Every structure is written in C-alpha cells, then in structure tokens.
Amino acid sequence: MHYEGPIYRPPSEADSLLVQATVGCPHNKCAFCMVYKKGPPFRVRPVDEIKRDLDEARGEYGPGIRTIFFPAGNTIAMPTDDLAAICAYAHDIFPHLERVTVYGSSTYIHRKGLAGLIKLKNAGLGRIHVGLESGDDRVLQSIKKGTDSQEQIEAGLWVLKSGIELSEYIMIGIGGKERTHEHAMNTALALNVIHPHFIRLRTFLPKANTLLLHQIRKGRFQALSPHEALRETREIIRNLEINSQVASDHYTNYVDIRGRMPEDRDSMLSTIEDALQMEEEMFRPVYVGTQ
Numbered sequence: 332m333h334y335e336g337p338i339y340r341p342p343s344e345a346d347s348l349l350v351q352a353t354v355g356c357p358h359n360k361c362a363f364c365m366v367y368k369k370g371p372p373f374r375v376r377p378v379d380e381i382k383r384d385l386d387e388a389r390g391e392y393g394p395g396i397r398t399i400f401f402p403a404g405n406t407i408a409m410p411t412d413d414l415a416a417i418c419a420y421a422h423d424i425f426p427h428l429e430r431v432t433v434y435g436s437s438t439y440i441h442r443k444g445l446a447g448l449i450k451l452k453n454a455g456l457g458r459i460h461v462g463l464e465s466g467d468d469r470v471l472q473s474i475k476k477g478t479d480s481q482e483q484i485e486a487g488l489w490v491l492k493s494g495i496e497l498s499e500y501i502m503i504g505i506g507g508k509e510r511t512h513e514h515a516m517n518t519a520l521a522l523n524v525i526h527p528h529f530i531r532l533r534t535f536l537p538k539a540n541t542l543l544l545h546q547i548r549k550g551r552f553q554a555l556s557p558h559e560a561l562r563e564t565r566e567i568i569r570n571l572e573i574n575s576q577v578a579s580d581h582y583t584n585y586v587d588i589r590g591r592m593p594e595d596r597d598s599m600l601s602t603i604e605d606a607l608q609m610e611e612e613m614f615r616p617v618y619v620g621t622q
C-alpha cells in the first residue's frame with residue numbers, strides 16, 4: 332500500500348479500508364484549511380497503481396472488506412472514467428463491499444455534472460462528503476471556498492439525484508462575529524434546499540499556516556466565543572426544515588448534538604441550552620496561537 336502526503340478520512344470511515352486515489356487537493360486555497368498548504372501538490376494516481384493497492388489489500392485482509400474510502404482531499408476531482416474504474420474494480424474484488432466513499436468539494440462535483448455522477452453511482456460510488464461550510468456567499472468568498480451557494484446547491488441536488496448519499500459539512504463560526512447571523516440563516520436555507528442525508532458540524536478552530544489565523548492576528552477576523560458558537564448552532568438547528576441526520580462527530584465542537592431532524596430537534600436544542608449555562612472558561616480555548 333502506498334500513501335503520500337496527509338491522509339484524512341471522515342470519522343464515519345474509521346473502519347474502512349483506505350486506498351489512496353489522489354494526492355493533495357486541486358483547490359488548496361480555503362482560508363481555514365492547513366491540510367495540504369505545505370504540499371504535496373495535487374495529482375491523480377494512475378489507475379493501475381490504485382488497482383495494485385486494492386489487490387494488495389485483498390491479499391492482506393481477504394475478500395470481506397465492507398467499506399472503502401479513497402483519500403485524499405478532493406478525490407471527486409479525479410477524471411470520471413478513472414474513478415469509475417477503481418470503484419468498479421473494488422466491487423469486483425471485494426464481493427461484500429457495501430459502500431465506497433470519497434471527499435469532494437462542490438466545484439468539482441459540479442464539473443462532473445449529473446451524467447458524470449450517475450456514471451459514478453453505476454460504477455459503485457456510494458457516498459460523497461462535501462465541505463459546504465456555509466450557505467452565505469459573502470462568507471464563501473471571504474474564506475476562498477472557490478464556489479457560491481448556487482453552485483453548492485446544484486452540486487448537492489445532482490448528487491442526490493444520481494442516487495449517491497450526500498454528507499454536507501458545515502462550519503460553525505466561519506463567518507466570525509460579523510456574519511454569524513447571515514451565516515446561520517443562509518446555511519440553514521441552503522441545507523433546506525439540498526436536503527442531504529447527513530449534516531455534520533465542525534466548529535472553526537484557527538490552524539497554523541492558514542489565512543484566517545493570519546487575519547485573526549491582524550484583528551481582521553473576530554472568532555466567536557463558545558457561547559456565540561453555541562447560539563449560532565442553535566439558530567441553524569432551529570431553522571432546519573428537513574429530514575436529515577445531524578451529527579457533530581468532531582473534537583472542535585463545543586457540544587455533541589446528534590439526531591434526526593425534525594423529531595430530535597428539541598433534544599438537540601435542549602443540549603445546547605444546557606451547554607449555554609456553563610461558564611465559557613469551561614470549554615476548549617477559542618484560539619491556541621503558538622505558531
């Protein structure tokens with residue numbers, strides 16, 4: 332098995348076989364993301380190489396693999412035929428395979444178009460994790476996401492229409508104090524249109540080698556306090572009008588809320604209200620600036 336550069340996977344892929352299909356991220360500009368800032372540059376691994384890694388895993392672990400995740404940061408950017416070829420091959424050699432998953436940002440999903448996504452679904456791609464981050468265009472622009480809400484909504488709707496499961500990540504606090512209300516409302520609005528299977532919460536935490544950390548230091552971005560982040564989360568949850576699974580499966584979040592909308596809304600809101608009773612000093616630091 333060959334791995335190059337940082338290898339990230341969603342928490343829900345903790346038990347999956349990880350076979351690297353791409354290296355780095357072709358966008359690599361998001362203002363909060365440090366993962367590939369120091370390289371390696373984006374490239375797509377040759378299909379034959381990936382198949383050899385799949386064969387090696389088959390030899391090592393046997394035919395019983397049930398889930399595969401193909402890192403790295405934006406594997407949906409791979410040429411459609413290449414990605415379809417490795418999805419189909421994985422299903423051929425692992426007859427019990429239940430799910431193949433990749434990360435993909437809306438820009439690159441959108442470039443695939445509905446026809447490309449249907450091709451990938453037919454080849455066995457089962458789920459895409461998308462960093463929506465925000466539904467607010469000003470926030471998307473300021474964090475250099477390289478997309479806007481319209482493109483993100485279209486991309487999400489095409490994923491769902493193709494039959495692929497959709498997991499959308501949203502980032503609490505990414506609009507800072509200045510855009511917290513607009514970020515909350517427009518993110519809920521975008522999610523209400525897309526109606527993804529899963530909504531996963533991450534809370535903004537400034538990282539080394541990122542533009543946002545630089546802006547915080549220069550006083551150009553005001554990060555939310557724990558209570559402000561909780562109130563923003565509450566505003567989003569209150570305004571979701573969809574039947575999606577919500578998860579906050581990440582260490583950055585101040586509170587762990589999870590459940591299905593709308594039936595678990597009240598219990599999620601009550602967890603947030605309880606957390607708001609805690610002193611802010613009880614939560615993780617907003618900013619740990621050592622570099």
Ligand code: SF4
Nearest residue numbers: 356359360361364404
């Ligand atoms: S698209 Fe994803 S991996 Fe690439 S820079 Fe943005 S957050 Fe990082």
